[in-house]
Amino acid sequence: MSTNRAPAPRPETSPWVFSTREMGRRPGTMRTVTRSVPGPGTERADEAIGLVGVLAVPPGSPVELDLRLESVSEGVYVSGTAAAHLAGECSRCLDELDEDLEVRIEELFAYPDSVTEETTDSDEVPRVVDEHVDLEQTVRDAIVLELPLAPLCSEDCPGLCPECGGRRADLGPDHRHETLDPRWAALRERLPSD
Numbered sequence: 001m002s003t004n005r006a007p008a009p010r011p012e013t014s015p016w017v018f019s020t021r022e023m024g025r026r027p028g029t030m031r032t033v034t035r036s037v038p039g040p041g042t043e044r045a046d047e048a049i050g051l052v053g054v055l056a057v058p059p060g061s062p063v064e065l066d067l068r069l070e071s072v073s074e075g076v077y078v079s080g081t082a083a084a085h086l087a088g089e090c091s092r093c094l095d096e097l098d099e100d101l102e103v104r105i106e107e108l109f110a111y112p113d114s115v116t117e118e119t120t121d122s123d124e125v126p127r128v129v130d131e132h133v134d135l136e137q138t139v140r141d142a143i144v145l146e147l148p149l150a151p152l153c154s155e156d157c158p159g160l161c162p163e164c165g166g167r168r169a170d171l172g173p174d175h176r177h178e179t180l181d182p183r184w185a186a187l188r189e190r191l192p193s194d
Contacts, residue, residue, distance in 0.1 A: 016136035018078075020128060023071040025111060030070040032080075036062045039084070049140050055088030055097065055151045063139060067105065075110040075117075076128055082139045091150040092159035093167050103142040109133045 015037040023029040039061040040047035049063070050056025057063060067080035083102040090097055109128045110116040116125055126138065158168035163177040180188060 014134070014136075016139070017132050017134045018067075018069060019132055020069060020071070020076050021131040023069065023076070025071060027071055027073050030068060032068050033065070034067070035065045037065060038062055049084065049143055050086060050147055051088070051144070053088070054091070055086050055099075055147050057084045057143070058087045061085050061087075063143075065105075065135070065139070067135075069133070072108070074114045075108050075125075076133055077106075077108050078133060078135065078138070079104075079106045081105060082142060084143060086147075088151055090153040090157055092152060092157045093169065094160065095153050095167075097151055097153055101143065101146060103139075103146050105135070105138060105142055107135075107138045 015035060018033060023031060039057040040049060040059060048056050048059075061084065064083040065080065066083075067078055070077045070079070081102050082105055083100065086097070086099050086101055088097045089095065107126065108116070109126045110120065111128050117127060126133070160166065161168055161171060161175065161177075163179075166175070168175070
């Protein structure tokens, strides 16, 4: 018996927790579920799904789950999709971004006392605890892994002018700032200006 035990899932009232009781431990038994899970609130930033301030599921925005739970010899295999609306800002011009994302979910939850549970750490393979699986971390990880490191409003976004901070797309192609090398500043004062 393994000494590594996963923490118990949150109460059954959590929308992320699914019961596997009716499937028993009969390999091949399967059930499909669809559920709309409300996104995290604004109370704690560490509960956000995504990168807060960059691109994340807005507080209270739902995550749509369309899943299949299948009993296999070592546990419950969960597969399907999770879809969510994301909000954030362009990393170049700081304009607001809104986009929809759908990610694939494929995760094995190990049964207690299975070979998988005994041979893996709890942070490698999640566990079936009290005939329930908690999908929050699985969905969170799948969404975060699909996020771009630097989200853009368009691939050719020109960004902001480093001198005045204006959006280059609005400023036009002839937008320039006169820059004078400080070493020549004294000479400029002595020359007449046209």
